[in-house]
Amino acid sequence: MTESGERKAWIFAARFWLGIFLVFLYLPIFMLILFSMQKNQFASFPLMGFSTEWYHKLFRDGTLIKALGNSIIVSPAAATVATMISFLAAYAINRFEFRGRNVLTGIFIMPVLIPGLILGVACLGLLSRLHLNGELYSVFLMHVLLTTAPALAIIQLRLSQLPRSHEEAAWDLGATEWQALRRVVIPWALPGIVGGWLLAFTFSFDEFLIAWFVAGFDQTLPVAIFSVLKAVVDPSLNAIGTIVFLISGIVLIGVEIFVLPLVFGRESTSSS
């Protein structure tokens, strides 16, 4: 085979593999959305035609919708607090030189590296001693911890690209530290803050194990879905799934706008 022919064959093989893998990744999501809008009681072919009855059933039953409501309260709240905490921490880590700075960063990242099962059992142990478990705010407390790490990583990434001279120039022109923080650092960090919030929201919104352990009867959406899933075949799960994927899709678009330019930013400026 000629050199260029061989090259073409390799490139074809590579793209073929990418195609197969994309099917593998997206097939489940596609199926779920497809069957949420079909008359079929069970998810099997042949398709029986378009219908919205599972969405009606979902809203009639109300359990999953109530859980969605809980999640819609907990996740943004946890993400907001986590973003504030992690912005302040990221600012301090980025600006000041002190011993143990890297260790501290490592510690802040740790909660996402520890499996949810372990953290869930550990949290339940302590919270049940303190009689803080079994309520929605127990989930909130733990989710703030869990989502601080991803938010911190994104905000830190953005702040590390802030030239030190910007803030120093503000001081030299007479700004107090507080003013410099508010007028220079925060506007610069804003894409990172938004991106960090979105990532924190996603982590909290999808988190199952910790919520399962500490939530009690105030179930968040993944916990409620799991209980339904273990009990019956209920096509309204397809409907709630589609709604959740829709929310994730919106968040993902936000991430694309705010986070990816941070990750790829340097590359594109150096190439241009």
Place this chain on the structure above:
Amino acid sequence: MTVAEHNTTTAMDNAVSVPSAAKVRTPNQSWLKELCLAPAMAWYAVFFFGPLGFFMWFGFWTVEEYTPVADFSLKNYREIFSNLFVGSRYAWGIAQSLWVALPAAIFATTFTYLVVLAIVYGVSRRYQRLALLLMVAPFWSSYLLRLYAWQIILAREGAINSFLTTIGLREWHISLMYTQIATRIGLIHYVTPILIIILYVTVSNIDRALIDVSRNLGATRLQTFRKVILPLSRTGLVISVSFAAIICLGDFLSGSLLGGGGGTSLIGRVPTFPDMIMSEYASSSNLPRTTAMATILVVIMLVVLAISFRFMEPATKGGRR
């Protein structure tokens, strides 16, 4: 006051005021440092180190009349170890977990590595970012719902089998549901988007010049891959396998939903160890014993991590973060 005197006083004023101003403005000294770090540190102290510290101790507590009592007893661990091969057969659960998690981690890393190689060397620069985005995007969707969707697909009368019936290929039916193969499919689907990032960073940092040199010196594509690309990816691959293994070892959902609790495998119809922990928690009110089991899981994970670090060459270990 003469002009000269006046000048010296202002000069002195300046001399005094400039260092003091500089002192305030030294970027490294400010009350802001403590103030900014305080909320995060407080939160971590109470809700991270608190639970984790308590976690290690809690496994040694005993239960009297359904309430945990502070203690330093080895009772829980003795019970667990005496049940390793009889009764609850925890050893089988641990074996099942390893048998599910390690192959899943290796397969996931292999598939993802091929995907990353295909993206870096087979897709033009303009579309690399798009390809990467498409591969990572499923990470943003709910893991639980993706497992549910796999249930729909793999079930006995599910999407694949009913589709095969419709087109008249009944004998091709698959029966993967409630086996540990299904568990592994769910796990691979979960970890892939994370591994993509680790491996993309690894592969895209390999110097193209090295590859060009190797090709110009007459090496074939496969030789270049074996002698240049693969050795340079080693650290990333080891990190990726161990990271995936830890996630898979600690995962409960896939084994429960796709494996159906005690999914079949070569080892038999045995649930994974996390599944045992969860049913232990659900069926008994003995939280200290559940905690002791979780501690054993942590020890297993640490052993896996320690072994995987042995596979990293000393020269590259910790070379790049």
